[in-house]
Amino acid sequence: MPRQLVRTAEHDRNRSLGWLAIAWMEYFTVHGPGDVQGQPVVLTDEYAGFVVDVYAVDGRGRLLYDSAFLSRPKGTDKSGQGGRFGLFEALGPARFAGWARGGEVYEDPWGLGFRYVYSPGEPMGRPVVSPFLRILATEEEQTGNVYNTIYFNLTEGLLSDVPGIDPGMTRVFLPGGGEIRPSTAAASSKDGGLETWSCFDESHLYNTPPLRQMYKTVTRNLRKRKDGAGTWFLETTTMFAPGEESVAERTYELAEAIREGQERGEPVRRERLLCDHRWGECEDPSDEDQLRAALLEAYGDAIAWNDLDGLVDEFYDTRTEIGDSRRYFLNAETSHENDWIARKDWVERADATKSIADGEMVALGFDGSVREDSTALVVCRISDGHVELVDCWEKPADWPDEGPKAKAWQVDRAAVDATVSAAFERWQVAAFYADPAHWQDYLDRWTQEFGGRVLVRAVAGRPLEWWTNRPKAMVAALERFEDAVRHGGMSHDGGSTLSRHVLNAKRRFSRVGVQISKEHPSSHRKIDAAMAATLAYEARADCVAAGVDQMLDFVPVRVY
Numbered sequence: 001m002p003r004q005l006v007r008t009a010e011h012d013r014n015r016s017l018g019w020l021a022i023a024w025m026e027y028f029t030v031h032g033p034g035d036v037q038g039q040p041v042v043l044t045d046e047y048a049g050f051v052v053d054v055y056a057v058d059g060r061g062r063l064l065y066d067s068a069f070l071s072r073p074k075g076t077d078k079s080g081q082g083g084r085f086g087l088f089e090a091l092g093p094a095r096f097a098g099w100a101r102g103g104e105v106y107e108d109p110w111g112l113g114f115r116y117v118y119s120p121g122e123p124m125g126r127p128v129v130s131p132f133l134r135i136l137a138t139e140e141e142q143t144g145n146v147y148n149t150i151y152f153n154l155t156e157g158l159l160s161d162v163p164g165i166d167p168g169m170t171r172v173f174l175p176g177g178g179e180i181r182p183s184t185a186a187a188s189s190k191d192g193g194l195e196t197w198s199c200f201d202e203s204h205l206y207n208t209p210p211l212r213q214m215y216k217t218v219t220r221n222l223r224k225r226k227d228g229a230g231t232w233f234l235e236t237t238t239m240f241a242p243g244e245e246s247v248a249e250r251t252y253e254l255a256e257a258i259r260e261g262q263e264r265g266e267p268v269r270r271e272r273l274l275c276d277h278r279w280g281e282c283e284d285p286s287d288e289d290q291l292r293a294a295l296l297e298a299y300g301d302a303i304a305w306n307d308l309d310g311l312v313d314e315f316y317d318t319r320t321e322i323g324d325s326r327r328y329f330l331n332a333e334t335s336h337e338n339d340w341i342a343r344k345d346w347v348e349r350a351d352a353t354k355s356i357a358d359g360e361m362v363a364l365g366f367d368g369s370v371r372e373d374s375t376a377l378v379v380c381r382i383s384d385g386h387v388e389l390v391d392c393w394e395k396p397a398d399w400p401d402e403g404p405k406a407k408a409w410q411v412d413r414a415a416v417d418a419t420v421s422a423a424f425e426r427w428q429v430a431a432f433y434a435d436p437a438h439w440q441d442y443l444d445r446w447t448q449e450f451g452g453r454v455l456v457r458a459v460a461g462r463p464l465e466w467w468t469n470r471p472k473a474m475v476a477a478l479e480r481f482e483d484a485v486r487h488g489g490m491s492h493d494g495g496s497t498l499s500r501h502v503l504n505a506k507r508r509f510s511r512v513g514v515q516i517s518k519e520h521p522s523s524h525r526k527i528d529a530a531m532a533a534t535l536a537y538e539a540r541a542d543c544v545a546a547g548v549d550q551m552l553d554f555v556p557v558r559v560y
Contacts, residue, residue, distance in 0.1 A: 028153075029084050067274070204241070431456040446464055456546050500526075
């Protein structure tokens, strides 16, 4: 099942307020407007698991996550689930109230018959103090499906019997204080509210400056509440369109950064994001059996209330773009004609059984930046063209875009320098091709220290310098790398950072041939590791052409 589930290392489903939340939602809530309007809610195993994940707590009873990202195809009741979270946050026992010894009972305060018996060691719940919920909509004069679900439950469902509840189409006043308010970009920007919970429904549509600013304003408000208030927010979305710089795209990139850091055993500055993204993989949509299997993967439990035949028909509707169908119904990233490397080809070259051992003969490739872009060092084995990322230094995905810290991040040059030196100690480096831009001083020093040890030189007088701003040479190197990926002349370890950078790269046509670039100059989807891999593979190719691959037992001589 293709699924990305990003959680913290201390996550434990046995230590969660979610079990209480599930019981509360199934007792009190009904489906909102739609085909099953008014029918009781019975959570599927998949959505029940998400509720438990969202309300997981640490040893102090603090919610592990301050944001949750639920990504599913169209028609999977994401908005309905958002509404149920909102109702529980507004009226339910949604915050920690101590650990149960076992046998304690929670009963609703309105005498409506809800009763929950705690198990030993289970976290107990209490209502949120002064709850203020904001439900965000993308357009003026629109309340959205999440708020509609909340409003229906408070006017037609069992919760309409809660004493003191005052629901309206533009706000809900809660008994004992607090409110639920639907907002648009214009409205939310005027408020300095103290939200306890917010929902951004269909965050792939938050792709304009006003909507992105709305997101920043509301999430900033959530953090104004004191520690212990347990504020958090929910994003529900279908797969975003790459390059639109939507809120969903940025959150997805943050989840990728957290996952990559977890894979490398490195701390990530902000790990309080829960990400649950599910999709279907279909290499050839014209193969109906393959498409049906992919739709089943994408929809999971939600296929129970969707028409599989109808989804297939929607996918094959000639009035819609195939990329849109992939996003909406498979919840999958779309590939475009200007992708440099096809995902299928890149995945086929992955071989996790291979690794470059200490002492092997290799070539290195380096592409560097200072602030906005990444810096990457890649190694390629001379004998077979196997490629691995040595390291990549890039601005964290959650680094602020505005404020005093916005431009404060820069590459740790000392760490890069130490990594390059360690690479020369670890392997027999036959060639090192490095783009000198922004790193000329370091290239001078590396040339002095390591230039006499390489067997193949980039340029006679400057053995490590390989300028990527030479169009003809760059086109030839990119073509060599692409051909090796397509036809099996190389392999890689499947690492997520290198794969992300390679798959981010877009073709850019010039007078001398195909080059690569980001989607647009300000895109957060980096490609620097792809450039470094290209240089490493080009260095390896020059080594093979020079017969270095026949000298696998050479011993480098240090030049002082």
